[in-house]
Amino acid sequence: MRVNDEVAALLQEYADLLAITGGDAYRVRGYEKAARAVAGHSTDLARLDPDGIRAIPNVGTAIAAKIEEYLAGGSIPQVERLRAKIPAGVRELTRVPGLGPKTAMVLYEELDVASVDALEEAIRAGRLRGLRGFGPKTEENLLGGISLLREARERVSLGEALETAERVVAELSAIEGCRRCSYAGSLRRMKDTIGDIDVLAASRQSAPIMEAFRRLPLVDQVIASGETKTSVRTPSGARIDLRVVPPETWGAALQYFTGSKAHNIRLREIAVHRGLKLSEYGLFDAGTGEKLVSETEDDVYHRFGLPWIPPQLREDAGEIEAAQRGALPILVTGDEIRGDLHTHTDLTDGLAPLDEMVAAAANRGYAYYAVTDHAPDLYMHRMSDEKMLDQRERIRELDGAYNDMRVLHGTELNIGPGGEVDWPAEFLAGFDVCVASVHSHFTQPRAEMTRRFVRACENPHVKILGHPTTRIIGRRPPVDVDLEEVFRACARTGTALEIDGAPDRLDLMADHIRLARQFGVVFAVDSDAHAAPHLDFMRYGVGTAQRGGLGADDVINTWPWERLAGFLQRR
Secondary structure (H helix, E strand, O other), X not given: OOHHHHHHHHHHHHHHHHHHOOOOHHHHHHHHHHHHHXXXXXXXXXXXXXXXXXXXOOOOHHHHHHHHHHHHHOOOHHHHHHHHHOOHHHHHHOOOOOOOHHHHHHHHHHHOOOOHHHHHHHHHOOHHHHOOOOOHHHHHHHHHHHHHHHHHHHOEEHHHHHHHHHHHHHHHHOOOOOOEEEEOHHHHOOXXXXXXXXXXEEOOOOHHHHHHHHOOOOOOEEEEXXXXXXXXXXXXXXXXXXXXXXXXHHHHHHHHHHOOHHHHHHHHHHHHHOOEEEEOOEEEEOOOOOEEEOOOHHHHHHHOOOOOOOHHHOOOOOHHHHHHHOOOOOOOOHHHOOEEOOEOOOOOOOOOOHHHHHHHHHHOOOOEEEEEEEOOOOHHHOOOHHHHHHHHHHHHHHOOOOOOOEEEEEEEEEOOOOOOOOOOHHHHOOOOXXXXXXXXXXXXXXXXXXXXXXXXXXXXXXXXXXXXXXXXXXXXXXXXXXXXXXXXXXXXXXXXEEEEOOOOOOEOOXXXXXXXXXXXXXXXXXOOEOOHHHHHHHHHXXXXXXXXXXXXXXXXXXXXXXXXXXXXXXX
């Protein structure tokens, strides 16, 4: 974990502790904003002097002093003191979606509920019904929140897993004798959350690689260690399993440990019908035991008469049949992305000023880049017509100033309960691109929610439907909506569906992408960046698009500017 993330986690914890103990709401929000600013800051805190720390947005003198204390001593005394006052279980309760700090304290003081397990037990025993504001619907929502929390604990986000795995692979690849090294498992398939992080290495001698692995700085605990497999845990709780195989079995092992289980079962069934046996050691003649192929994944698939199947597709969702027909899609790649159409600045809830975000986008080699700050119906962002028009004027000045990159002025509109959006048509006409998203009223009945989305799609100024299911992984489930009806509306109105690359969203999901594609919908893969480093979230969106089987032509932000401009200007 980066030092920025460590400090951000402590600042957020301090905000939570202040809220639980009845601290001033303004002060709580201040620490929450600082936590987000630190996490999104592009420079490592350890490389900043005191002036550099205080220059971070939302980091004032008091918060800067706490950061400096952490950098000097590894802790923040004020956090330690507040921790001592509040049972750890009460802090844990605040992680349950829908359960705020004050409510957690009430449950502790009145019912002695001091853990998530105790909360579940109290709900099922009906003990909450005597408390004001708690009824059957509240209990149902809390049980759903507990389920989400437990699922999140058992899984690692795609972003954290990929960052960790790439560090491990880089370190082990440098070890003498390591012929190859790669991550495998669900991470290589780019699933939205990861259980254990699987790493595979090829070497004649496993001992030096295992020793180097156990000594990595990110290793907090060695769970088990042997000649061919070692399992460790990181400080954040993520488990990493390393397997070392002989170089000649690399391809079979990589195919096997990449999975998925369902995909591998299908391959083994095909092998049995052909008198073959497939395992992590290779593909063998079942009768003689002769090894036929094992060195590369290409060899394994070709021996089945199949082309190499991209890992992102290996879910037994029709990819083997497509490979047999010669109909595998050519998947979109990160190199084909020409721009980002959903990002934010510090004008609303972003962490970086406009110039910094535009410069960072230009450094990625983009041909076009859209700034889409929030519109006024999300009142906490205090947007106004005047602020938005001032931003537009500045964007027009920046358009073409960085490597001829087109800078687009957009907005992320809020889709209201009835499908209405923030501004009237004449104001919306001034934007280059309008993304429309649901940010509230998540529990509407299915029919109402569906009409809400469809009406937004029918607005001629809405060109992209943002994070369409509204889920936040581990914190908020998808809304109840008839997605097929929404996809039909998108196809009919020419509205693109977003694939939001933020690791806590990854919305749409792969199965929804496959379904939407059948309706002829096009997609926008975006980062939803709120800071310059967040532009890297594009890679997670691309991975999700690949899992959905999308090619470059399906994704509007792979198109040349002239084609994209025609799409955005069509009414």
